[in-house]
Amino acid sequence: MAELQASSLAVSVIGVHKRFRNGSAEVHVLKGVDFSLAPGQLAMLKGRSGSGKTTLMNLIGGLDVPSEGSVIVNGLELHKLNDKERTRMRRRDVAFVFQSFALHPLMTAWENVELGMRMAGLPSAQWADRIEYCLEQVGMAERAQHRPYELSGGEQQRVAIAKAIAPGPRLLLADEPTAELDTKMSARVLSLFQSLRVEEKMAILMTTHDQTMLEVADHVLEMESGKLA
Ligand SMILES: Nc1ncnc2c1ncn2[C@@H]1O[C@H](COP(=O)(O)OP(=O)(O)OP(=O)(O)O)[C@@H](O)[C@H]1O
Numbered sequence: 617m618a619e620l621q622a623s624s625l626a627v628s629v630i631g632v633h634k635r636f637r638n639g640s641a642e643v644h645v646l647k648g649v650d651f652s653l654a655p656g657q658l659a660m661l662k663g664r665s666g667s668g669k670t671t672l673m674n675l676i677g678g679l680d681v682p683s684e685g686s687v688i689v690n691g692l693e694l695h696k697l698n699d700k701e702r703t704r705m706r707r708r709d710v711a712f713v714f715q716s717f718a719l720h721p722l723m724t725a726w727e728n729v730e731l732g733m734r735m736a737g738l739p740s741a742q743w744a745d746r747i748e749y750c751l752e753q754v755g756m757a758e759r760a761q762h763r764p765y766e767l768s769g770g771e772q773q774r775v776a777i778a779k780a781i782a783p784g785p786r787l788l789l790a791d792e793p794t795a796e797l798d799t800k801m802s803a804r805v806l807s808l809f810q811s812l813r814v815e816e817k818m819a820i821l822m823t824t825h826d827q828t829m830l831e832v833a834d835h836v837l838e839m840e841s842g843k844l845a
Pocket of ligand 1: 645664
């Protein structure tokens, strides 16, 4: 029954603990985290600096493994995936927008978004329309031929968002995706996230410190002493 329920969820985090070893000392960062997110839901994760938000996002994105407990993404238990399933999940089903933008420095904004589509293995006939749509949505259509070094931090962040959403992932993990943006652009990105969850049933988990962002979330999760309050 638990398996069945988990399979219809975008994310299911069950009894997750994470410990890091720092020389002889052990840091117990996550101390029993449980939550789930359904397709089309938007959750905001908040908590003070160092409370474990990024650690949790890394576990959900399969970039690290829990010390205890399990993480199920789109019905697949991450630690049981074989290499092929893991690669597919990383390239196609789950997308990241992290603070380091991960844009290719020698590629234009357009080529960077195209790279995301190529890695996801989507048919090339679909690329052009989707790239244009995504760049338009983040207000970067007119800068499509610019390379990252010709763009401001906020513009790079917007290209990184376009790159992440272009393949139509089922789950978007975004670490402070609006940190570099002004109020107007933050509102635009948020309204894009709203339409992605409604029209594409994308589940979105993002961290933020911005109080106005928290108001539109289905769930506000607060990390406190290694647990969700
Ligand atoms: N690889 C690691 N080795 C040792 N300690 C780590 C490691 N990764 C994270 N930590 C520790 O885990 C704690 C949580 O870090 P994390 O980056 O998850 O916090 P955060 O809530 O995302 O903070 P911020 O809001 O500042 O980004 C911190 O005390 C950090 O030093």
